[in-house]
Amino acid sequence: MKTAVIQMTSLDNWDENMEKAEAMIDQAANKGADLVALPEYFPIQGRWNDRLKHAENLHGDTVTRLIEKAKTHGVHILGGTILEKSSQGEKAYNTSVLISPKGEILASYRKIHLFDVDIPGKESIRESNYLNPGKEIVTADTSLGTMGLSICYDLRFPELYRALALAGAEIIFVPSAFTLYTGLQHWEALLRARAIENQCYMIAPAQYGTYPPGKMNFGNSMIVDPWGTVVARAPEEETVIYAEIDLKRLKKVRQNMPCFDHRRPELYQ
Numbered sequence: 001m002k003t004a005v006i007q008m009t010s011l012d013n014w015d016e017n018m019e020k021a022e023a024m025i026d027q028a029a030n031k032g033a034d035l036v037a038l039p040e041y042f043p044i045q046g047r048w049n050d051r052l053k054h055a056e057n058l059h060g061d062t063v064t065r066l067i068e069k070a071k072t073h074g075v076h077i078l079g080g081t082i083l084e085k086s087s088q089g090e091k092a093y094n095t096s097v098l099i100s101p102k103g104e105i106l107a108s109y110r111k112i113h114l115f116d117v118d119i120p121g122k123e124s125i126r127e128s129n130y131l132n133p134g135k136e137i138v139t140a141d142t143s144l145g146t147m148g149l150s151i152c153y154d155l156r157f158p159e160l161y162r163a164l165a166l167a168g169a170e171i172i173f174v175p176s177a178f179t180l181y182t183g184l185q186h187w188e189a190l191l192r193a194r195a196i197e198n199q200c201y202m203i204a205p206a207q208y209g210t211y212p213p214g215k216m217n218f219g220n221s222m223i224v225d226p227w228g229t230v231v232a233r234a235p236e237e238e239t240v241i242y243a244e245i246d247l248k249r250l251k252k253v254r255q256n257m258p259c260f261d262h263r264r265p266e267l268y269q
Contacts, residue, residue, distance in 0.1 A: 001144050001245050003035045004028030007221040007234040009209040010039075012046030014054050018062065020238075022069060028240050029073035035144060035245070037205045038080030039221070040094070040152050040175040045211040048130045055083040055092040058108055063097055071103040076144060080175040080205065081151055084110065091132045096149050096175055098140055106142060109149035110134025113157055122181045127153075137163050145170040145247050148200075152176040155190045158197060165198035165260075170250055172200050177207040183218020188230070196228040199254045201245055208236065226253040 006024045010017045021042050028036045043062050044054050056062060062082050070077045077099045084095035094111040112134045114127040137160065138149045148169030154160055155174055164172055172194070178187050187206075195202045201223065208219025221234035223243040232243040254260065 001034040002032050003203060003223060003243055003245050004031070004033035004037070005203060005205040005221045005223055005232065005234070005241050006036065006038050006042075007206055007208050007219055007237075007239050007241070008039055008042055009217075009238050010042050010045045010207060010211065012044060012050050012212045014044045017043050018065060022065065024238075024240055025069045025073070025075075025077065028242075029069075029075050031240075031242065033075060033242065035076045035078070035203075037078035037173060037203050038175065039205040039207045040081045040177040041207065042080035042175075043082055045177065045207065047213055051083060052090065052092060052130060055085045057085050058095070058097060058105060063099075063105070066097070066099055067103040067105075070099045070101055074101040076101060076142060078173050078175065078203070078205075081111070086132050088132055091130055093134060094127070094131050094151060095134075096151055096173065098142075098147060098149065098173075100142065107138050107140035107147075107149060109138040109151070110136070111151040111154065112137075112160065113153050115153040119181065123179050125179070137167070139164060139167045139169050141168075144245070148172040150174050152178060155194065156186075158194065161194045161198050165200055169198075170200055170247055171245060172198070172202055174202060174204040175206075176204060178218045180216040180218050183220065187218055187220055188222070191222055191224050192228040192230070195224040195226060199226040199250065199257070199259065201225055201250065206234070208234070208238065226250045
């Protein structure tokens with residue numbers, strides 16, 4: 001199957017971001033993509049008070065428009081992340097949604113690991129001030145294979161990816177808005193490590209560039225194969241990148257290097 005990964009610079013205007021995302025989905029579908037993946041926070045980036053005004057439920061305007069695109073083009077769409085309304089006060093969930101070519105919501109995943117990090121002189125972010133953490137590990141069986149869902153900072157927690165792989169995931173999504181500083185240091189290394197460890201495809205659409213109030217995302221959206229090879233990488237611009245996902249290759253990698261058969265879980269506790 002042909003996979004398309006969208007790299008965006010989403011700003012603080014929901015309407016403009018949605019129009020851009022829809023145009024890039026159209027472009028990907030017109031080039032034959034079977035699966036299109038959007039980045040984290042694709043509908044809106046900016047100051048958190050502005051973002052939270054656009055929190056919605058899973059059948060709100062954002063997902064409804066993605067559903068229409070999926071049905072129009074007959075493609076699977078990974079809806080990056082949206083801010084999903086929560087019944088627990090004013091905080092939202094950071095939620096990724098997987099949509100079928102028929103417009104069905106196949107799975108939704110609420111980001112488990114929140115980015116509460118203070119690197120002096122570099123980054124200071126506390127997502128837990130605005131978000132609630134999710135509590136479920138999510139996979140979905142689709143006509144294209146078994147897919148696992150994760151989001152951005154999750155990438156630093158190998159336990160999650162092993163759990164997804166043991167649940168059957170062959171393709172794992174990591175829609176992201178990695179910071180410039182941490183991205184330069186760790187983004188590629190972590191993506192390749194998770195692919196190699198779990199012998200799976202990593203699909204990583206990312207935000208690129210500067211957004212209000214002057215913060216920067218690393219970009220470098222990637223598709224990494226089960227051997228850890230970067231088979232597609234985005235340049236420093238808003239763009240769509242493509243790669244073929246070959247599950248026969250995945251099975252060959254797992255047969256040649258049967259790591260899952262050699263696990264000793266009884267000793268890992």
